[in-house]
Amino acid sequence: MSYVLWRSIMHERSLVQTLLNQVQQIVADDGGGVVKEIQVQVGDLSGVEPLLFESAFTELAREWFPQECRLVLDIVPVKAECRLCGQCFEVQDNEFLCPACGTGPVEVIQGDQVKLMSITVDSENSVSGAKS
Ligand SMILES: [Zn+2]
Numbered sequence: 001m002s003y004v005l006w007r008s009i010m011h012e013r014s015l016v017q018t019l020l021n022q023v024q025q026i027v028a029d030d031g032g033g034v035v036k037e038i039q040v041q042v043g044d045l046s047g048v049e050p051l052l053f054e055s056a057f058t059e060l061a062r063e064w065f066p067q068e069c070r071l072v073l074d075i076v077p078v079k080a081e082c083r084l085c086g087q088c089f090e091v092q093d094n095e096f097l098c099p100a101c102g103t104g105p106v107e108v109i110q111g112d113q114v115k116l117m118s119i120t121v122d123s124e125n126s127v128s129g130a131k132s
Pocket of ligand 1: 082083084085086087098099100101102103104
């Protein structure tokens with residue numbers, strides 16, 4: 001295993017850890033339950049390798065959740081907005097140039113991050129009032 005690949009896995013692992021932390025916090029605040037599915041949006045520019053992310057998730061989720069939890073990755077394209085003319089466009093092949101005016105500085109508005117989109121919780125197991 002090369003150093004670069006290892007570094008990359010560490011990157012995905014820490015992202016997954018942050019994500020699971022977030023999920024657990026949200027579910028706990030919401031009264032608990034069994035997490036069945038987590039939907040995550042991954043931008044093309046986020047530097048996240050979906051396959052590595054998935055394998056890190058599979059490995060870590062086992063420690064976090066008692067039951068199997070599904071991960072749904074939603075890969076989104078990179079979108080940018082021209083600061084000069086306001087044109088919004090999809091960035092392809094790392095071509096950060098406004099197609100309308102061709103000169104303006106652009107700002108990435110989508111696709112550069114990993115975002116938690118939704119959590120599916122099976123609450124049937126948590127609302128059964130198991131308190132004694
Ligand atoms: Zn422009």
